[in-house]
Amino acid sequence: MENFNFYNPVTVLFGKGKISEISSQIPKNAKILMTYGGGSIKKNGVYDQVMEALEGFDVTEFSGIEANPHFETLMKAVEIVRSKKIDFLLAVGGGSVVDGTKFISAATYFEGDEWNIMAKRAPIHKAVDLGAVLTLPATGSEMNSGGVVTRVATKEKMAFGNALLFPKFSVLDPETTYSLPKRQVINGIVDAFVHVMEQYLTYPVNSPVQDRFAEGLLLTLIEEGPKALASDTPDYETRANLMWAATMALNGLIGVGVKNDWATHMIGHELTAFHGIDHAVTLAIVMPGVLAHLKQDRSEKLLQYAERVWNITEGTDEEKKTLAIEKTEAFFNQVGIKTRLSDHNVGQDSVDIIAKRFEERGYVGMLPDVSAKDVPKILESRL
Amino acid sequence: MENFNFYNPVTVLFGKGKISEISSQIPKNAKILMTYGGGSIKKNGVYDQVMEALEGFDVTEFSGIEANPHFETLMKAVEIVRSKKIDFLLAVGGGSVVDGTKFISAATYFEGDEWNIMAKRAPIHKAVDLGAVLTLPATGSEMNSGGVVTRVATKEKMAFGNALLFPKFSVLDPETTYSLPKRQVINGIVDAFVHVMEQYLTYPVNSPVQDRFAEGLLLTLIEEGPKALASDTPDYETRANLMWAATMALNGLIGVGVKNDWATHMIGHELTAFHGIDHAVTLAIVMPGVLAHLKQDRSEKLLQYAERVWNITEGTDEEKKTLAIEKTEAFFNQVGIKTRLSDHNVGQDSVDIIAKRFEERGYVGMLPDVSAKDVPKILESRL
Numbered sequence: 001m002e003n004f005n006f007y008n009p010v011t012v013l014f015g016k017g018k019i020s021e022i023s024s025q026i027p028k029n030a031k032i033l034m035t036y037g038g039g040s041i042k043k044n045g046v047y048d049q050v051m052e053a054l055e056g057f058d059v060t061e062f063s064g065i066e067a068n069p070h071f072e073t074l075m076k077a078v079e080i081v082r083s084k085k086i087d088f089l090l091a092v093g094g095g096s097v098v099d100g101t102k103f104i105s106a107a108t109y110f111e112g113d114e115w116n117i118m119a120k121r122a123p124i125h126k127a128v129d130l131g132a133v134l135t136l137p138a139t140g141s142e143m144n145s146g147g148v149v150t151r152v153a154t155k156e157k158m159a160f161g162n163a164l165l166f167p168k169f170s171v172l173d174p175e176t177t178y179s180l181p182k183r184q185v186i187n188g189i190v191d192a193f194v195h196v197m198e199q200y201l202t203y204p205v206n207s208p209v210q211d212r213f214a215e216g217l218l219l220t221l222i223e224e225g226p227k228a229l230a231s232d233t234p235d236y237e238t239r240a241n242l243m244w245a246a247t248m249a250l251n252g253l254i255g256v257g258v259k260n261d262w263a264t265h266m267i268g269h270e271l272t273a274f275h276g277i278d279h280a281v282t283l284a285i286v287m288p289g290v291l292a293h294l295k296q297d298r299s300e301k302l303l304q305y306a307e308r309v310w311n312i313t314e315g316t317d318e319e320k321k322t323l324a325i326e327k328t329e330a331f332f333n334q335v336g337i338k339t340r341l342s343d344h345n346v347g348q349d350s351v352d353i354i355a356k357r358f359e360e361r362g363y364v365g366m367l368p369d370v371s372a373k374d375v376p377k378i379l380e381s382r383l
Numbered sequence: 384m385e386n387f388n389f390y391n392p393v394t395v396l397f398g399k400g401k402i403s404e405i406s407s408q409i410p411k412n413a414k415i416l417m418t419y420g421g422g423s424i425k426k427n428g429v430y431d432q433v434m435e436a437l438e439g440f441d442v443t444e445f446s447g448i449e450a451n452p453h454f455e456t457l458m459k460a461v462e463i464v465r466s467k468k469i470d471f472l473l474a475v476g477g478g479s480v481v482d483g484t485k486f487i488s489a490a491t492y493f494e495g496d497e498w499n500i501m502a503k504r505a506p507i508h509k510a511v512d513l514g515a516v517l518t519l520p521a522t523g524s525e526m527n528s529g530g531v532v533t534r535v536a537t538k539e540k541m542a543f544g545n546a547l548l549f550p551k552f553s554v555l556d557p558e559t560t561y562s563l564p565k566r567q568v569i570n571g572i573v574d575a576f577v578h579v580m581e582q583y584l585t586y587p588v589n590s591p592v593q594d595r596f597a598e599g600l601l602l603t604l605i606e607e608g609p610k611a612l613a614s615d616t617p618d619y620e621t622r623a624n625l626m627w628a629a630t631m632a633l634n635g636l637i638g639v640g641v642k643n644d645w646a647t648h649m650i651g652h653e654l655t656a657f658h659g660i661d662h663a664v665t666l667a668i669v670m671p672g673v674l675a676h677l678k679q680d681r682s683e684k685l686l687q688y689a690e691r692v693w694n695i696t697e698g699t700d701e702e703k704k705t706l707a708i709e710k711t712e713a714f715f716n717q718v719g720i721k722t723r724l725s726d727h728n729v730g731q732d733s734v735d736i737i738a739k740r741f742e743e744r745g746y747v748g749m750l751p752d753v754s755a756k757d758v759p760k761i762l763e764s765r766l
Contacts, residue, residue, distance in 0.1 A: 001623045003398025008391070014640065015386025206620040208606065209627050212599025220591040237589040240384045244592050244640070253636075257397065257627070 001207045001257040008252055010143045011169040014244065016236070018171045019049040019133055022090070023057070025169040026131065030088040032059045033081055035101045037093045039063060041135065044179035050092055050133055060084060065093065068272055068279065069100030071115060071151040078107045078114070081128060089130040091167075094184070095139025095191075098132045099147030102165045105130050118149055118158035127164035135176040137243040138188035138280065140195060140250025142170035150273060157273040172247060174239035182229065185242075186335050187280035189225035192246035193218060193331070194283040198262050199255040201291070202367060204300045207258045214254045215308045220245045222309070225335055263365030264290050267375060270354045277344050284332035284339050289378040290370060291325045297369045341383050351379040384590045384640040391635055393526045394552040397627065399619070401554045402432040402516055405473070406440070408552040409514065413471035415442045416464055418484045420476045422446060427562035429518055433475055443467060448476065451655055451662065452483030454498060454534040461490045461497070464511060472513040474550075477567070478522025478574075481515045482530030485548045488513050501532055501541035510547035518559040520626040521571035521663065523578060523633025525553035533656060540656040555630060557622035565612065568625075569718050570663035572608035575629035576601060576714070577666040581645050582638035584674070585750060587683045590641045597637045598691045603628045605692070608718050646748030647673050650758060653737045660727050667715035667722050672761040673753060674708045680752045724766050734762040 013021050026032065032054065041047040051059070062077045080086065081104060091101035107114040109126040116122040134142045141147060146161030177185070200214035224241045228234070248254070267290070268282030277285075295302065299321065306312040306324035315323065332339050341347070355376040364370045370378070396404050409415065415437065424430040434442070445460045463469065464487060474484035490497040492509040499505040517525045524530060529544030560568070583597035607624045611617070631637070650673070651665030660668075678685065682704065689695040689707035698706065715722050724730070738759040747753045753761070 001398075001620065001627065003401065004395075006395040006397065007393075010390075012387075012389040012639075014389065015384075018386065206624065208603040208624055209599060209631060212602060213596055216592060216595025216599055219595060223591065237384065240640075241589065241591055244384065248592060256395075257623075 001205055002259075004256040006252060006256045007163065008143065008166065010166050010251070012143060012172060012247070013169060014172045015240075016173055016175050018173050019046070020053050022050070022053045022131065022133070022169065022171060026057065026088055026090070030057060031084065031086050032057050032088045032090055033062055033077065033084075033086040033104075034059055034090045034092060035062045035065055035077060035097055035104065036091075037063065037065050037097050040179065041092055044176070046092060046133065046135055046176050050090070054090075060086065065097045065100040067096045068148070068150040068157060069096045069103070071103075071149050072153070074100050074103050074149065075107070075114065077104045081108045087128060089128050091130060091132040092135065094134070094136025095141045098134070098141035098167070099139065099149065101130055101132070102141070102145075102147040103149050103160065104128070105165055106160065106162060115151060118160045121160065124162045124164055127162065130165070130167050132167045132170040133176070134170055134172050134243070136180060136184055136188055137172070137177060137246035138191040140192070140247055142167060142172065143247050143251035148269070155273045157269040172243050174236055174243050177239050177243065178234040182336070183278070185228055186337060187278055188246055189221055189228070189242065189335055190284050190332055190337060191280040192249040193221045194264060194280070194287055195249040196254065197287065198264060199258060199260050201298060201301050201305055202259040202261050203298065204304070205258055210254050210256065210258050211304070217245050217249050217254070218309045222331060229335055259367060261365045261367050261370070263367070263370035266364050267354070267378065270357060271346065274350060274353065275344065275346055277346075281337055281344070284337040285341060285344070285382050286378065288325055288329040288339060289382045291328065292381060293374055293378050294369055295321050295325070339382075341379065348380070348383065351376055351383070354379060384588055385642075387639040389635060389639045390546065391526065391549065393549050393634070395526060395555060395630070396552060397555045398623070399556055399558050401556050402429070403436050405433070405436045405514065405516070405552065405554060409440065409471055409473070413440060414467065414469050415440050415471045415473055416445055416460065416469040416487075417442050417473045417475060418445045418448055418460060418480055418487065419474075420446070420448050420480050423562065424475055424518065427559070429475060429516065429559050433473070433516055437473075443469065448480045448483045450479050451531070451533040451540060452479045452486070454486075454532050455536070457483050457486050457532065458490070458497065460487045464491045470511060472511050474513060474515040475518065477517070477519030478524045481517070481524035481550070482522065482532065484513055484515070485524070485528075485530040486532050486543065487511070488548055489543065489545060498534060501543045504543065507545045507547055510545065513548070513550050515550045515553040516559070517553055517555050517626070519563060519567055519571055520555070520560060520629035521574040523575070523630055525550060525555065526630050526634035531652070538656045540652040555626050557619055557626050560622050560626065561617040565719070566661070568611055569720060570661055571629055572604055572611070572625065572718055573667050573715055573720060574663040575632040576604045577647055577663070577670055578632040579637065580670065581647060582641060582643050584681060584684050584688055585642040585644050586681065587687070588641055593637050593639065593641050594687070600628050600632050600637070601692050605714060612718060642750060644748045644750050644753070646750070646753035649747050650737070650761065653740060654729065657733060657736065658727065658729055660729075664720055664727070667720040668724060668727070668765050669761065671708055671712040671722060672765045674711065675764060676757055676761050677752055678704050678708070722765075724762065731763070731766065734759055734766070737762060
């Protein structure tokens with residue numbers, strides 16, 4: 001195991017009815033900006049529950065945070081926070097709303113061009129406190145200190161993070177997910193799955209606790225995901241297990257002391273930035289290509305994954321690894337995602353543009369086994 | 384899954400050399416009380432490492448915190464903290480030192496009889512900040528907010544807890560465990576194992592994430608424990624995995640949303656209080672009796688445990704459960720613990736005294752399936 005520091009001070013309020021407890025988590029007299037997306041929370045009752053819980057607080061609303069939240073949109077919220085002297089942000093929505101709200105938190109006191117929070121990973125010394133009411137389990141943003149923001153003007157999608165940006169609390173009420181469109185449930189399952197893989201399927205460092213936690217999350221997603229999609233009537237327990245698995249997939253715990261990758265995310269981000277493909281869909285497209293590229297380098301972890309997650313015990317090592325990668329893609333297909341670039345009208349011309357961007361950037365993920373020059377090969381294998 | 388709140392703000396500094404980072408975690412100008420036990424840290428170099436890291440701080444020392452830390456001893460430290468206006472406590476040692484230091488933290492500003500922090504679970508409104516340098520992986524105290532203190536005068540061993548008592552940081556350097564006597568390594572393995580069992584082997588509530596995390600920790604302890612004991616030359620990776628498993632076993636995470644028990648601990652505490660038997664040894668004695676008593680009530684979880692942890696797939700349900708309990712006791716024996724009361728010179732007279740104490744108290748653990756009237760039967764089965 002490698003040395004690590006772990007710190008995660010988020011208070012998780014998990015379960016039905018937990019929205020009612022948020023007022024005890026917010027400082028009295030706080031001036032709140034409540035942030036949300038397209039307004040689905042007004043249809044499913046979450047907005048009303050939050051407003052009831054916030055009775056007595058000074059609440060300003062900011063709606064319209066889109067999927068892959070736009071820097072341009074978020075800067076409008078920053079102006080409101082600054083001008084109204086807001087001192088608490090409450091994100092109500094999925095990972096995009098939470099990510100976007102973290103950016104608002106970071107940008108409020110930032111001096112200079114706020115895009116540098118992403119582009120130059122400029123340090124943040126002060127942030128606005130925030131909390132979250134999660135309605136879409138997927139990104140883990142509700143229990144970590146990072147986010148991703150997209151700049152429409154330049155088609156860039158970039159990450160940022162700072163310990164000041166941990167939510168003070170996050171409400172995870174599985175019932176808030178009942179009204180999600182099927183597409184978002186699917187995306188959440190695949191997003192969480194790939195988050196685990198980015199931290200697990202790398203190189204062995206003798207980390208049985210982290211490995212088994214990761215495998216436990218993958219198995220849970222493989223079991224519970226199809227259950228959630230099989231019925232039009234949401235089942236509380238299934239939704240609860242998916243929600244907790246998605247949070248645990250990216251709250252930092254399974255990634256401590258082990259090698260992390262994130263190559264699939266980095267390549268996927270470009271597909272979203274250029275083509276607007278859903279984040280999770282990009283991951284499902286890219287990951288089989290990345291794994292195939294790494295079949296020799298990451299042989300040991302692929303074999304462990306084959307055996308422990310997919311119960312593949314027969315055949316040669318080569319056959320086991322091939323089957324594990326096939327089963328991974330088949331799982332993405334099973335839950336309803338088309339995993340070829342051509343399914344999404346992306347062709348060689350886009351591969352060339354994305355390859356060029358990585359060539360200029362000079363890196364992909366956190367490990368050298370996926371280099372910028374590997375990107376076109378990986379994407380071409382996914383056409 | 385049941386509703387839950389989860390909060391754990393401890394910063395973990397994990398790995399070799401991490402003691403050197405503690406000065407960055409302690410407020411400048413803090414007046415520190417460094418607490419420790421019998422002085423083994425002076426022989427193995429940990430004391431020197433800590434002192435070097437604390438250069439420039441005002442440090443007072445308090446040594447002599449014993450196993451199952453004594454209320455009477457700890458109150459002497461409380462007097463020092465009060466009189467010297469100490470504002471940071473640094474526990475250097477195992478779970479007893481950390482537990483004891485939490486009590487010092489809680490008692491310093493407590494008004495009234497400090498024993499009531501345990502006896503009446505009297506609320507704590509202010510506590511002294513503390514950090515820990517862990518040298519014995521076992522109790523999980525380094526990453527939770529509870530402790531257990533023994534009052535010698537009345538032979539009582541009782542628990543306390545408060546969110547104010549989370550360590551601000553804990554250093555987990557596996558190398559600090561190299562010089563542990565074998566007995567303490569063994570105790571740590573068994574203590575962590577039973578911590579997991581108290582939160583896992585109860586009733587199914589559809590919690591696949593928590594279950595698999597718990598099973599992952601049990602499997603890790605079963606694999607790594609004997610490895611650590613097989614050689615006289617400590618292996619870093621093995622020690623690291625045991626250390627992280629023990630911390631994860633009782634930092635709250637695997638117990639969220641599921642039914643917790645703690646009957647084995649409650650009965651075990653009395654064996655320590657009356658006979659001074661090592662805490663972990665009491666757990667190893669009591670747990671097989673508790674599990675046998677619960678063979679029908681907790682059938683589902685016992686069968687899951689049999690299959691997933693011990694790979695028992697053949698035989699009737701009754702046979703599987705019996706074998707799983709036998710394998711549990713055999714594991715305790717394998718690592719070197721004698722699991723019968725008679726091995727420790729405890730007879731029927733002690734069973735009667737302990738049974739009477741539970742009869743007066745009226746409860747055992749947190750679940751009704753182990754009641755006060757079951758205690759004599761359970762203990763008699765372990766004679």
